[in-house]
Amino acid sequence: MSLFEPDVDVAIIGAGIAGIGLGIRLRRRGDRSFVIFERASQPGGTWRDNTYPGVACDVPSHLYSYSFMPNPGWSRFFAPGAEIQSYLLASAAEEGLDEHIRLDTDVTGARWDAGRDLWELESSAGTVTARVLVLAAGRLSSPRYPSVPGIDAFPGPAFHSARWDHDVDLSGKRVAIVGSGASSIQIVPEVARIASRVSVLQRSAPYVIPRANPEYTAAERSLLERDPAELARLRAALFWRAEEAYAQRAAEPQALDAARTRALDHLHAQVADTSLREKLTPHYEIGCKRVLISSDYYPAMSQPNVSLEASALAAIEGNTLVMVNGTRHEADVVIFATGFHAAEQPYAETIVGRGGVTLSEHWAHGMTAFASTAVSGFPNMFVINGPNAAVGHNSAIYMIEAQIDYILGALQYQRAEGDPVLTVTAEAEREYVDLVDGLSASTVWMTGRCDSWYLDPRSGRLTLIWPDFAFAFRERNGRFDEHAYEGVSRKIPSA
Amino acid sequence: MSAKPTLVLVPGLSGRSTWDFPFIAPMLCRRFEVTEVDFDAAAPDLDSLLAIVDAAVARCATPPVLLGYSLGATVAARVSRPLASLVLVAGWWRPSPKLVAFANSWMTLRAEESTALDEVSALALYSAEGWDAARALPADSVTDALVALAAGVDVSEVDLSATAPTLVIGGSHDEVATTRETQLLFGAIRDARYAELRSGHAVTHERPAELLELVTSFAAHPTEFPAGSIISEQSP
The missing domain is CATH 3.50.50.60 (FAD/NAD(P)-binding domain)
Incomplete structure (x- = not known):
């Protein structure tokens, strides 16, 4: 003491x-x-x-x-x-x-x-x-930012996904979104609705599985309020169901096959264009990186005002984002969805x-x-x-x-x-x-x-x-x- | 590094371990040397099933954890060789009238080649909560023979006085073995504890991760809960 x-x-x-x-x-x-x-x-x-x-x-x-x-x-x-x-x-x-x-x-x-x-x-x-x-x-x-030359000299608004600048109006703007992880896949569909052009800059494609997200009805919410035991049962059922996915992380072959098939079927069902699909196909085993859940990311990627660049960011020169593969993307706003x-x-x-x-x-x-x-x-x-x-x-x-x-x-x-x-x-x-x-x-x-x-x-x-x-x-x-x-x-x- | 402990899995009415344990078998393999028993005899009787399980236990380098599910539990309970511990999942003490009715329906629908068979068996074996895990029990001669056999398998005639530390696991919505008959195994076995999962008879499909937790935790510390304990459900 x-x-x-x-x-x-x-x-x-x-x-x-x-x-x-x-x-x-x-x-x-x-x-x-x-x-x-x-x-x-x-x-x-x-x-x-x-x-x-x-x-x-x-x-x-x-x-x-x-x-x-x-x-x-x-x-x-x-x-x-x-x-x-x-x-x-x-x-x-x-x-x-x-x-x-x-x-x-x-x-x-x-x-x-x-x-x-x-x-x-x-x-x-x-x-x-x-x-x-x-x-x-x-x-x-x-927040983690890519360490590339010119990042501090971008003339327009540039901010991290976890430091969103709500004063910036993205309507009609050319927006570059750096990264294709868990934040990016939620941001892209929203920005694609209002921006004139969206460039998604992707180092590696994520696996994405469908996301059904029903509302709880008034009756369901009332039941859970009236019967706390029912809420506990629901929580337990959700927990144990989620635990089953660990078989994939443990690299159990059948679990991996089922999960990979589910994700790739989702990609095929939502993306008709074969070259886009190729770029959105991951080249590693499912689960190695975080498995993402979305039903509106792939449809957003297929929209005419959205383009996907399957390369890493190399430098920023004025308004231009220069990629490792040599392509260049003009942008008015840059969003760094580049993790932590x-x-x-x-x-x-x-x-x-x-x-x-x-x-x-x-x-x-x-x-x-x-x-x-x-x-x-x-x-x-x-x-x-x-x-x-x-x-x-x-x-x-x-x-x-x-x-x-x-x-x-x-x-x-x-x-x-x-x-x-x-x-x-x-x-x-x-x-x-x-x-x-x-x-x-x-x-x-x-x-x-x-x-x-x-x-x-x-x-x-x-x-x-x-x-x-x-x-x-x-x-x-x-x-x-x-x-x-x-x-x-x-x-x-x-x- | 020391050798892994051994564990023997005994299937239920399908007669196939890969069918009955698609999740827990590979996950148990991470910690145990697992033997998956199959009942593939064309016309099995209780003695031949017991001989298969007994031989699997005898082949283990050390006394294994023996886990029997459904019909497999009623066979596992009869094994007299030394065991590290015994896990009886959705087994029964005596065949309930609903188990007999299930067997009769199965045989009738099979004889009629009825298209209703898959749904009827799923309705019996799976609970409403676990319905999304439901799949049709394989309809072939192995299952036919095991279902017919199950209706007559009575454990109440077996001497259960000297079993290894035992965990009896019931399904709260098991209308085939019936929760009550599973609980009677807990009542009948001296060195037994009881745990219940929210599930129909098909516990290994409906709540596989929770089952895994119960089994691994019990196998690691079989006497953590003294004989006679009811192990309460975890609140995650």
Whole structure:
């Protein structure tokens, strides 16, 4: 137990789904000594940042919500982004988080003070000390731009999909959309409605499967409200159905065949032009990159005002986007749907653990953590949405909740034991990394012949994705076990 | 690296493991050395099915996890060799009147070469919730023989006093084995726990991922839940 009283017990960085979720669970168990730092002027994370036209979730809404905050009112099978953002804001407000969230407060660094056994956070609002630090800063929160010459000298509006400039009127404009991933396929159909010309610049074609998105009828919504058990059953059915898709990621041949056929049949059904179809056909195994869900992307690509360039952006010269294959595209507006810094999280440079080692130094060969949550050399620190905690086939919120359970277990243990400092052993972290590497070896992310942001470019390791069923993540990582920590006798449960 | 633990899969009325376990078999192969049993005898009786399963168990390098589904569960329950654990999915203690009626309908429609057969069997085997997973049970002589046999298979006559740690899994909407008769297996087997999935009889098609979770978790820690426990459904 520290002799120094910290300003707060728990400091959480980030008021997105993870930070809000942890905050709600902390308050519900009676904790009041915690703050959530948020650099933006509103909570919400991903769903605050992404306001582009067409933004929506591709996980069913009743699964893409907190298990402890069920929402019978979801409008559709897949909710629009704004509806999710409203849900998150309402959840935070209803559960009394407003008094804990420090908006417009950028945490610029955090340092473990070994003399006082606490974290010292530097922020735009001053210094704060905390006993426990939780990094909930998001996985896809730092926009990534292509590093090509001339990008800063484009004369017209140019912005990232997650920093949409709603003041720019795209009507009648020539719009270049760089990228063909999850954001792009939602943006293209919307922009194609109003722009005079849309150029989609694609490095590699995605697999796209059909997206039926029925509205929930008034009767359905009322039933879910009147019978919470029915909502729980619906959620469970959605969860287990989603889990079945992991067979594809595990590269089970029949599952891969079925999924690939479904996607390519969708392409054939929606795109008649053979040369366009060829350009839209992926040249890697399905699942190696994120599988996208859309029923209006391919029809949009077939419209006369939309063109697809199957090449990477090489440079920007004035109003002209020059491609690697030599083609040139004139544009009035450029939209970068080019993703995020995922493998190397910018926040890692600012977190300093024991012995002055930064988290980015510890992660020099890729992110690692025990149970995907605790990092050796970083006492009393937990990270949500960090190493190997993402899923492509199921709900991110399920994974976040498992991590929240783990952290609450750790806090519970500390409370019961007189607040010992918890530092996971390097050995436990290494064993966990070996386990993850073993699990990932045969998955489609490693064998599918693609270049994805799930792999760390420095080591080639799968560092973003959890390479197993989501239920297996919760079973393995959803419960705190003190035996992996320094000063506690070792007894790691076997695999 | 140590050898994988062994697991034997025993199919139901189709007699074919690839038909009954299209999802769990390849997924279990990631963790287990899996043997998939097939019942392909033209005129099977209970003894010949038991001999097939018994031989598969005997071939395993170590005592396996033995998983029987439907008719396969009623056979697996009779195996007397040492097992790591036993999983009985949608099995029955005694044939219910609805199981007998299903078998009679099957044989009648087969004899008439009725076009209604596929739909009638799906209506019986799948729940409304799992209807999108429904597929027609293969109609051939193997299935004919196994369906006819099933109507008379009674586990209540078997000595169940010395089984390995057992997990009995029922379908909440199973109108063929019937949930009640599956639960009676749980009642009858001393070292048994019970879990129920929201499904008709065709649990392996309707809720395969949830079934996988139950099986892998139980196989890893067979006695985590003491005998007599009812394992509650997970809330994801």
